[in-house]
Amino acid sequence: MSEDNIIEFHHIKKSYVDNVIIPDLNLNVERGDFLTVIGSSGCGKTTMLKMINRLITPDSGEILIDSKNIEDMDLIKLRCSIGYSIQGTMLFPHLTVGENISYVPDLIEEDKKRDRKYRKGKKVEFKRSKDEKAEDEANEIEKNKRISQWLKIVGLDESILNRFPHELSGGQKQRVGIARALAASPKILLMDEPFGAVDEITRRQLQEEIKRIHRETGITIIFVTHDIGEALYLGDHVIVMDEGRINQYGKPEDILNNPATPFVEKLCERTKLVVNNKD
Amino acid sequence: MISELINIFISQSDLFLSLTIEHLEISIIAVFLAIIIGLGLGITVSEYPRNKWILTLVNIIYTIPSIALFGFLIPVVGVGDTNAIIALTIYGLLPMVRNTYTGIKTIDPGIIEAAEGMGSTDRQILFKIKLPLALPHIMSAIRNMTVMTIALAGIASFVGAGGLGVAIYRGITTNNINLVLAGSILITIVALAIDGILAGVERLTAVGPSRKKVTRFFKNKKVIAAILIIIIAIAGYYVYDETTHATINVSTKAFTEQYIMGYMLEELIEHDTNYKVHLTNGISGGAPMIQDGMNKGDFDLHPEYDGVGWMEVLNLPGKYREENKSQLVDAYEKNYNDRWLETYGFENTYRLAVPKSIAEQYNLKTTSDLARVSNQLTFGAESDFFSRADGYDNLTKDYGLNFKDTMDLDVSLKYDAVKQGKVDCIDVYTTDGRIYDSNLTILEDDKGFFPSYYCCSVVREETLREHPDLLPVLNKLQGKISTKEMMEMNYEVDVEKKDPKEVAHNFLVKKGLI
Numbered sequence: 098m099s100e101d102n103i104i105e106f107h108h109i110k111k112s113y114v115d116n117v118i119i120p121d122l123n124l125n126v127e128r129g130d131f132l133t134v135i136g137s138s139g140c141g142k143t144t145m146l147k148m149i150n151r152l153i154t155p156d157s158g159e160i161l162i163d164s165k166n167i168e169d170m171d172l173i174k175l176r177c178s179i180g181y182s183i184q185g186t187m188l189f190p191h192l193t194v195g196e197n198i199s200y201v202p203d204l205i206e207e208d209k210k211r212d213r214k215y216r217k218g219k220k221v222e223f224k225r226s227k228d229e230k231a232e233d234e235a236n237e238i239e240k241n242k243r244i245s246q247w248l249k250i251v252g253l254d255e256s257i258l259n260r261f262p263h264e265l266s267g268g269q270k271q272r273v274g275i276a277r278a279l280a281a282s283p284k285i286l287l288m289d290e291p292f293g294a295v296d297e298i299t300r301r302q303l304q305e306e307i308k309r310i311h312r313e314t315g316i317t318i319i320f321v322t323h324d325i326g327e328a329l330y331l332g333d334h335v336i337v338m339d340e341g342r343i344n345q346y347g348k349p350e351d352i353l354n355n356p357a358t359p360f361v362e363k364l365c366e367r368t369k370l371v372v373n374n375k376d
Numbered sequence: 377m378i379s380e381l382i383n384i385f386i387s388q389s390d391l392f393l394s395l396t397i398e399h400l401e402i403s404i405i406a407v408f409l410a411i412i413i414g415l416g417l418g419i420t421v422s423e424y425p426r427n428k429w430i431l432t433l434v435n436i437i438y439t440i441p442s443i444a445l446f447g448f449l450i451p452v453v454g455v456g457d458t459n460a461i462i463a464l465t466i467y468g469l470l471p472m473v474r475n476t477y478t479g480i481k482t483i484d485p486g487i488i489e490a491a492e493g494m495g496s497t498d499r500q501i502l503f504k505i506k507l508p509l510a511l512p513h514i515m516s517a518i519r520n521m522t523v524m525t526i527a528l529a530g531i532a533s534f535v536g537a538g539g540l541g542v543a544i545y546r547g548i549t550t551n552n553i554n555l556v557l558a559g560s561i562l563i564t565i566v567a568l569a570i571d572g573i574l575a576g577v578e579r580l581t582a583v584g585p586s587r588k589k590v591t592r593f594f595k596n597k598k599v600i601a602a603i604l605i606i607i608i609a610i611a612g613y614y615v616y617d618e619t620t621h622a623t624i625n626v627s628t629k630a631f632t633e634q635y636i637m638g639y640m641l642e643e644l645i646e647h648d649t650n651y652k653v654h655l656t657n658g659i660s661g662g663a664p665m666i667q668d669g670m671n672k673g674d675f676d677l678h679p680e681y682d683g684v685g686w687m688e689v690l691n692l693p694g695k696y697r698e699e700n701k702s703q704l705v706d707a708y709e710k711n712y713n714d715r716w717l718e719t720y721g722f723e724n725t726y727r728l729a730v731p732k733s734i735a736e737q738y739n740l741k742t743t744s745d746l747a748r749v750s751n752q753l754t755f756g757a758e759s760d761f762f763s764r765a766d767g768y769d770n771l772t773k774d775y776g777l778n779f780k781d782t783m784d785l786d787v788s789l790k791y792d793a794v795k796q797g798k799v800d801c802i803d804v805y806t807t808d809g810r811i812y813d814s815n816l817t818i819l820e821d822d823k824g825f826f827p828s829y830y831c832c833s834v835v836r837e838e839t840l841r842e843h844p845d846l847l848p849v850l851n852k853l854q855g856k857i858s859t860k861e862m863m864e865m866n867y868e869v870d871v872e873k874k875d876p877k878e879v880a881h882n883f884l885v886k887k888g889l890i
Contacts, residue, residue: 150493176495187490191508191583201494261583278494287493 103128103285103317104149109158111144111341118144119341122158126319131311133320133332135364141341142321146287149319150179162285177205180286180316184293186274188262194273195258198244201281206236247276250313252306268299275307279316288320292327304331325364329353337361377554384558388875391543396562398538402457403526403566406464410521413465414472415514419502421473422480431473438470442528446535454672455627455659460537464528468521475517479510515578519571526567530559536627536656536669540566545658549630551788552873621652622843627666627675630658632869632876633724633807633862637679637831639880640853647890648849663688671712676839677850681724682716683829695766696827713837717847718854719830722862724807726766726826728819734800735817742822746801747776755779756799758787766827774825806859809866831862856887 104126111119119141126132134142147153148160151172160167167175180201188197213229245255251272262270271292278286288307292300308331311318322328328335329349337344337352337360345357356362385392417434420427440448445466449459483506491505507514533541540559547555580586593599624645628638635657642653656675659666667689669675680689682704686696690707705716728743730753735741738749746753755777761767762784771777779801785793791810793799804811804818811818833850840847865883868874884890 147493152489152493173495173497176493178495181490181493183486183490183493185486187484187486189487189491189505189509191511191587193588200491204495204500207500263583 101127103130103163104319105161105164106145106148107159107161109145109148109155109160111141111148111153111155117341119155122341122343124336124343124346126317127334129315129317131308131318131320131331131333132336133322133328133334134336134338135322135325135328136338138323140338142338143289144341145338146289146319146321149285149287150176150181173204173208177201177208177281178283178285180278180281180283182274182278182286182288182291184290186270186291186294188270188273188277190262193259193261194253194265195244197262197273198247198276198280199240200277202240202243205281206240243280243282244276247280250279250310251276267295268302271295271299271303272306275303275310279310279314284317286316286318288318290322291320293322300327307331329365337364380554381557381561384554391875391877392540392558392562395538395540395542395559396566398542399526399529399540399563399566402460402532402537402539403464403522403529403570406461406468406529407518407522407525409461409465410468410472410525411518414469414517414521415476417469418473418476418514419480419507422477422506423498423502431477434470434473437466442467442531443534446532450535450665450668454674455536455665455669456656456674457532457537459535460529460532460539463535464525464532467528468525471517471521471524472514475513476510479513480506482513483509511581512578515574515581519574519578522574523567523571526570527563530563533658536659538656542657545630546635546876549658550632550635550870550876552870554873617652621650623654624651624677624839624843624846625654625656625675627656627659627669627678629662629666629678632809632866633722633831634658634679635876636862636865636869636880636883637720639877640884641677641679641833641850643877643881643884644852644889645846645849647884648852649843649845651843651846667712670714670834670836673836673838675836677833677835679720679831680716680834681829681831682719683725683827685716685834687827697824698828698830708834709837715835715837715840717833717835717850719832720853720857721830721855722807722857722859723828723830724805724859724862725821725829726761726803727806727821728771728801729794729804729811729816730801730819731794731797732815732817735819740817740819742820743775743777743825744822746819747778750777750779750801753779753800754781754783754798755801756783756785756790756793757803758790759784761803766825771825774823807862807866809863809868809870811863812867813871852889856889857883 102125104124106122106124109119109122110117122141122145134145136142144153148155149162149167151167162170162175189200192200244258248255248258253269253272253276257265257269257273262273265273274291278288292303295303304327307318307320310316320328320331322331329352332349334346335349335352336346337357339358339360345352345361347355347357352361353365356365417430421430437445442463445463446459449463453459453462487509488501488505491501496504529537529539530541530544532539533545540563543559543562544556547553547557547559580590626638626641626645628634638655638657642655645651645653656669659669663680663684666675666678666680670678682698682701683696685708686692686700686704690704690711692707696704701716708714708716728746730740730746734753738745740746740749755768757768762769762782768782772779783793783799785799785802790802790804791814794802794816795814804816806818833853835846835850861883865879868879869876881890
């Protein structure tokens with residue numbers, strides 16, 4: 098265990114019926130890292146990602162966040178503290194951009210109120226106390242400030258706050274999706290092929306954007322993709338996965354220059370040219 | 377036709393207004409219950425797959441013919457509004473459950489996973505994501521179900537519930553097509569109007585800025601308080617109304633003279649006492665069903681024929697005669713704790729009738745006289761008469777009748793047939809309004825073949841005990857209505873298409889009872 102590791106996987110095993118998805122996964126994710134995970138579909142990369150916010154429970158082994166076993170944490174608090182962005186963004190179509198972005202902060206707010214009620218012994222209170230009222234108002238202002246701030250960070254104008262998702266372009270949706278995942282200032286951001294459904298030009302822009310956001314916020318990002326070019330371009334570190342096993346973990350240039358297995362080598366061949374041009 | 381329709385609306389506007397209000401009350405309560413229960417069930421089915429059998433169950437119930445469902449409920453809840461509301465609610469469940477289920481199930485699973493992964497509890501996912509997204513499905517279910525319920529409520533009068541179906545049913549039973557049309561048109565108008573309102577609600581709740589306004593409006597504590605106050609005020613009014621004015625529930629069967637008697641009792645009681653009368657006019661299913669309602673306490677009194685009570689309610693053997701009255705009264709007292717009052721005076725029994733010309737030609741006064749010449753005459757009656765114990769076979773045997781020919785005729789065609797000379801002799805009900813202008817001579821039942829069918833009030837003893845001032849009022853009608861007078865009143869309603877309520881009122885005025 099190291100202070101530098103934000104997430105640790107210890108001997109994680111997961112199978113569905115007889116089909117072993119992940120035989121034995123061990124991994125340390127460094128704090129503030131931009132870790133991309135690449136592999137063909139069905140290689141277990143999404144399963145690995147979803148284990149972090151406990152959407153999937155491993156059969157055995159343990160996952161630690163900040164040296165604490167996630168099984169021991171409150172599920173709702175755990176999930177609220179981890180940003181989650183998936184393919185197609187999955188914005189809530191019935192909520193405005195503003196409401197979408199403040200979704201998680203609102204959940205945290207409700208969670209707090211639940212705790213507050215619990216402290217009071219579940220008595221029904223018609224009136225909030227003065228302090229609580231002030232607290233709620235302060236939170237509201239704070240929330241709105243944060244929403245505008247996140248909009249700015251993902252490069253959107255405040256004028257779209259009251260629009261609905263169906264009124265946005267593909268790129269705008271992705272940005273709102275990112276803003277929503279970041280809105281509660283999580284330490285960790287999980288992204289599962291977030292740019293899978295947008296055109297090439299928009300994707301380029303979004304990649305730049307997420308790199309900049311990572312730089313500016315220092316957040317730890319785990320980014321799953323099946324596009325090796327994207328993985329190598331974005332990642333501080335890259336994991337190549339195949340059949341539930343980590344074939345290689347390393348910096349992009351290591352993956353490219355010293356492929357650990359034939360699978361990695363094959364994967365890199367076609368993109369070498371592109372990446373070399375980048376440098 | 378159209379002018380007659382307009383006339384009906386104008387002359388009976390009070391009736392139609394109260395029927396429309398009743399119709400709305402029944403429908404809205406049923407719709408409201410169906411929404412709440414249906415939503416609950418729909419959510420249960422979609423959240424817990426093991427509850428899917430509920431969907432199958434409501435599906436099966438939905439296929440039960442509506443008349444049958446109303447009928448099934450009679451032994452459980454009796455007749456009246458409650459029955460109708462329960463049946464309509466059950467019908468409304470399927471569209472609600474199915475659309476809630478479909479609405480929730482067709483949400484992109486990615487959206488739900490996103491919500492889950494971001495830390496929503498199951499409850500939050502349900503209320504913040506699933507239900508709002510399923511809302512279009514749910515709203516369209518509410519619209520369909522409401523229109524269906526309003527239309528279906530038209531049938532509810534068959535189980536004694538109020539509403540516009542009463543007008544339709546009365547129109548059918550008194551052969552008044554305009555009344556049927558008027559009732560149907562009003563049901564259509566009500567259904568379309570409510571559908572229009574709901575379409576507006578649907579637009580307001582669709583995704584967009586208006587939904588936000590609507591939710592904010594209803595989340596406002598003042599608005600919630602206002603709604604609560606209105607509900608409490610309405611409920612309070614009903615409770616006040618119920619408690620300050622004791623209600624006497626009167627029920628009648630579904631034919632003209634019973635409607636007239638119902639209105640007569642209503643007006644007389646309300647005129648002489650402080651009681652409110654709730655009149656359930658036109659119970660189908662006849663005497664046993666009304667007796668059932670009496671036993672349950674749904675009804676306090678009803679006009680009944682002694683011969684019917686003897687045969688159809690008590691199921692006693694033999695022909696009922698007036699000398700059996702004390703036996704009948706005792707049996708009712710013992711079995712049902714109901715009291716028979718003295719007759720109103722009119723008897724609605726069977727007699728044979730021939731055109732005046734034939735009566736004069738053969739000098740016919742009694743049924744025995746008929747035996748002499750019956751081999752030259754053709755007899756016509758509804759098919760029922762040929763199969764009854766107190767019908768054709770025994771009648772001809774007792775009197776030694778030997779008709780040349782017999783003919784099965786629909787009740788409504790009987791009088792035309794005898795007028796046109798297609799038949800020479802028919803059976804008639806002694807109070808039938810159509811006798812009035814038919815030029816028929818009614819033959820005396822000199823051998824007393826037909827049972828006695830005098831009409832009397834039958835009242836629950838409990839009601840008489842609780843409201844001792846009721847009995848003198850009811851006794852006022854004793855012996856006041858002759859068979860001929862009843863026949864004339866029936867004529868006014870059936871042939872002249874007068875409102876039975878008006879006919880009843882005029883009679884009470886004429887007799888100086890009010």
